[in-house]
Amino acid sequence: MVATKKATTKQAERKPVVIVDDVHVIYKVYASGKRVTRGQGKNGIFSKTSNLREVHAVKGVSFTVYEGESIGIIGSNGSGKSTLLRAISGLTPIDGGSVYAIARPTLLGVGGALLPNISGERNILLGGMAMGESRKDMENAVDEIAKFAGLEEFIDLPMRTYSSGMAARLKFAIAAHRDHDILIVDEALSVGDKQFQNRSEARMRQLRENAGTVFLVSHAMESILETCNRVIWLEKGLIRMDGDPKKVVGAYTQYMDEISE
Numbered sequence: 609m610v611a612t613k614k615a616t617t618k619q620a621e622r623k624p625v626v627i628v629d630d631v632h633v634i635y636k637v638y639a640s641g642k643r644v645t646r647g648q649g650k651n652g653i654f655s656k657t658s659n660l661r662e663v664h665a666v667k668g669v670s671f672t673v674y675e676g677e678s679i680g681i682i683g684s685n686g687s688g689k690s691t692l693l694r695a696i697s698g699l700t701p702i703d704g705g706s707v708y709a710i711a712r713p714t715l716l717g718v719g720g721a722l723l724p725n726i727s728g729e730r731n732i733l734l735g736g737m738a739m740g741e742s743r744k745d746m747e748n749a750v751d752e753i754a755k756f757a758g759l760e761e762f763i764d765l766p767m768r769t770y771s772s773g774m775a776a777r778l779k780f781a782i783a784a785h786r787d788h789d790i791l792i793v794d795e796a797l798s799v800g801d802k803q804f805q806n807r808s809e810a811r812m813r814q815l816r817e818n819a820g821t822v823f824l825v826s827h828a829m830e831s832i833l834e835t836c837n838r839v840i841w842l843e844k845g846l847i848r849m850d851g852d853p854k855k856v857v858g859a860y861t862q863y864m865d866e867i868s869e
């Protein structure tokens with residue numbers, strides 16, 4: 609009886625974890641392909657503005673995520689999925705609107721930057737500290753992370769000597785070594801070789817189970833349906849649909865079939 613009452617109260621007090629309020633992201637790119645950073649467009653070293661192109665990748669997206677929700681983000685290529693999640697994690701600056709989160713969201717994927725001229729071990733220390741962990745905890749975690757990444761013999765070598773697969777494995781292992789309140793997964797399942805993929809998939813499953821909130825970007829509808837209890841479909845930087853996974857995935861699949869005919 610008490611348990612039922614508790615559960616009902618809990619449902620009534622749905623706790624917001626992430627609020628995305630009218631978020632816009634605009635990339636500024638030179639037609640030559642050169643990326644422009646803020647402040648360079650006007651009177652900077654690249655003062656020739658005629659070739660400057662703007663890509664409005666996210667055009668006013670709003671939604672609220674509640675505790676315990678696992679959100680799948682789907683949409684066709686270039687619809688703004690990765691940009692939106694990078695904006696939520698704070699890696700991509702936003703050009704309008706706001707993001708509020710109860711904890712710092714961690715982006716678990718192949719995107720994070722490691723430093724090429726320092727060793728794998730020092731990257732583990734710095735990477736972990738950049739995610740808010742103490743130096744001591746990271747020092748204790750080095751061996752385990754190196755082992756998970758399968759890089760024990762290489763961990764004292766500079767990162768620039770690693771293959772791209774080795775570097776991706778290390779990035780995944782650093783981000784995945786502890787549980788996160790808000791976890792953002794950007795198709796990280798495809799990291800590394802088959803053996804590492806199995807290991808990372810198992811760890812991902814564990815992380816998803818332990819995380820309070822999970823965002824998953826994927827083109828694999830099976831993993832979206834398996835993982836998420838809410839799905840947001842983005843198209844051309846706008847939310848096209850938001851709700852029940854089966855309904856949203858069904859509508860998206862139909863749309864993709866129609867446009868490919």
Ligand SMILES: Nc1ncnc2c1ncn2[C@@H]1O[C@H](COP(=O)(O)OP(=O)(O)OP(=O)(O)O)[C@@H](O)[C@H]1O
Pocket residue numbers: 635636637643663664665683684685686687688689690691692
């Ligand atoms: N660094 C960047 N500089 C300029 N434009 C970018 C950059 N990153 C993405 N874009 C553009 O922003 C738009 C959204 O890209 P984004 O990568 O967020 O889409 P996506 O939905 O994740 O795509 P995909 O499914 O192909 O991974 C695209 O038009 C893309 O060309």
